[in-house]
């Protein structure tokens with residue numbers, strides 16, 4: 001018997017109690033220091049001959065909750081089989097469709113969008129391709145027989161291609177109805193074209209989650225996310241959010257850098273005052289993925305060696321992260337600022353990510369697909385539009401590049417290099433899209449352990465507060 005490698009401990013400030021969490025079983029306990037010390041005695045062999053009956057009983061309870069395991073190999077076996085079953089689980093089919101790579105914003109941190117000639121050449125899904133996407137989805141439903149289907153529209157700005165959105169929504173809804181599959185839609189949008197009409201048309205088929213981006217308070221957002229002519233977009237987005245907040249689940253996301261992070265508390269104050277504040281299902285922020293590292297900006301980069309951006313999908317949101325539960329908010333977070341903004345968000349009474357239950361993300365799911373505007377398939381939205389990382393195509397075409405990518409993405413095991421890290425079950429080695437860009441290898445850990453540790457401290461404080469109230 002020995003302590004699980006997935007245990008995390010946080011000493012609580014008062015009274016000498018300790019918060020214990022096991023990230024594999026998700027068990028969370030507040031125990032006395034004596035009980036916590038039993039784990040050390042088990043670990044250093046000082047338990048077997050000296051333990052009292054009471055201590056044995058305590059260890060039995062710890063074992064029932066996963067804090068004590070037979071051996072290190074037990075933990076390794078458990079995590080390997082967990083990731084295997086997570087990967088092959090067919091309960092849910094997830095498809096993200098990039099309806100277009102065009103965008104109507106001219107965000108200063110994004111080389112895409114309404115800059116120069118970009119929108120003239122950026123791909124947009126045709127109705128003919130959308131019909132073939134529908135056929136391909138039907139094939140996946142027939143093969144996988146999922147219980148639930150999550151269809152996400154992303155871009156670029158997905159609402160610049162409404163005919164494709166409406167067509168696929170209606171067609172997939174029909175397939176799900178015929179096959180008794182529970183369907184949910186998600187849209188990740190800049191919010192400018194969000195209307196009650198759009199929401200009503202989609203919610204006639206299935207529940208809808210919308211994620212809208214606000215990059216700080218009014219002035220900051222207007223500086224970060226203007227239209228091509230420099231006009232601000234904050235007021236129009238807020239008006240649109242207010243108009244749909246009763247009709248669907250709305251989450252607010254935001255992208256910060258050093259120049260904007262301090263404006264987020266003012267944004268949270270502002271959101272709290274709005275009549276729709278209590279309807280927001282999630283508020284969560286993350287650092288901007290930058291094309292390069294200009295002086296004075298947080299040095300988080302998502303560019304390849306040749307200075308190419310991370311992917312063809314919208315640079316404000318590599319990955320989906322739209323729903324209240326979506327794991328992709330783990331992309332590229334800057335640990336300390338993330339922790340600060342998480343705490344501020346909670347203080348303002350909004351639901352947000354807890355910083356611990358962040359994954360594994362959808363790249364580890366075999367039945368999760370991203371489809372580019374011309375029908376190429378990708379392992380996750382973080383690689384969307386990057387043809388060199390395409391793993392296939394909806395018309396089944398294969399070539400050497402796609403075959404090689406399909407093999408690379410079939411099973412990502414970055415966590416195997418993470419030794420005995422306690423966060424493997426909720427991290428799985430971090431964001432592979434960021435690892436691809438920053439480390440040149442999707443199978444290398446992209447580590448933000450400090451942020452997980454800060455998340456556990458927050459969980460411990462919450463548990464202590466709840467215990468004090470009980």
Ligand code: SF4
Nearest residue numbers: 319361380382431432
């Ligand atoms: S690899 Fe990164 S971009 Fe892709 S789903 Fe996971 S967290 Fe999101």
Ligand code: SF4
Nearest residue numbers: 418421427429445447
């Ligand atoms: S990437 Fe870092 S935090 Fe994640 S499992 Fe590996 S060592 Fe742990």
